[in-house]
Amino acid sequence: MSRIGKKSVAVPSGVTASVDGQQVKMKGPKGELSFVLHQEVTAKLEDGAITVTPRSQDKVARSMWGMSRTMVQNLATGVTTGFERKLEIEGVGYRAAVQGKNLQLSLGYSHEVLYPIPDGIQIACPKPTEISISGINKQQVGQVAAEIREFRPPEPYKGKGVRYAGEFIFRKEGKKK
Template sequence: MSRIGKAPISVPSGVDIKVDGQTITVKGPKGELTQDLPAPISVSIEDNTITVNRPDDHRDNRSLHGLSRSLVNNMVVGVTEGYVQKMEIFGVGYRVVAKGKDLEFALGYSHPVPIAAPDGITFAVEGATKFSISGIDKQQVGQIAANIKRLRKHDPYKGKGIRYEGEQVRRKVGKTGK
């Protein structure tokens, strides 16, 4: 049995869970999330714990078991605590500015790069080179962070670019002159 999949999920107080066929809806103090689970996977709720079950030990069902449990757990954590991804900008003249709910980046291009905040995502600027992305959906927060990072990937020679806070960038040595 999957070690991740067999672990029960504890439901904190204030979180309401509804299962309708293969669709699970989690509602909490920060919002509501809905997820469709794969066909062979079933969910049962007993005494403020959620268990994710699979019908047999077929290879596909084993892989979907752990995935489904992680998705449901991410939903429970998201509606109670939320997710935050902090990011940093390195480089001369590189900066970020809040424009209402959206962000505007100066990344060395001939034009500023605007990023609109989708529903459920909030941006917070903590200085000219630090900002954070927060929301209740872990997948959406991570995808927005990856899209922003892709605007200016870190340079291995000078270390310029956008990166996650605390991310270690492998630096390369430039070529030596004669």
């Protein structure tokens, strides 16, 4: 039995939810999201909550049960509060700035890295060494953060590069004489 899957997802106030076959749609103050459930699970909307149940007790249905419930919960959270990911930039001369629809990164290369900001994502730079990525789709926010981090991942000797806020970088000692 899935501990996560057993819980129902409460539909927050100000959010309209609908279940149409395998598709779950939610519309709230931040926008509209939808998710198509795996065919091994079903969803029901009753009493202001969405309940996800497996169609059978085989391994695939049980493994999709908890994941599907979490995806429905992410829809509810996304349309009400949204998601945010923070990145930190470490290194001499490394900085970021938003210019129009692009994120401009100086990461120690001979050129500036320009990252086009996708639709549905807001990027802000409160400091030159901080990047804040926000949006209503959790998967898209995480993907954009991973793509920006990939331009210069943190290296283990000095810790220079782009890292997630609060990420621990395993440091190495370096050469000895």
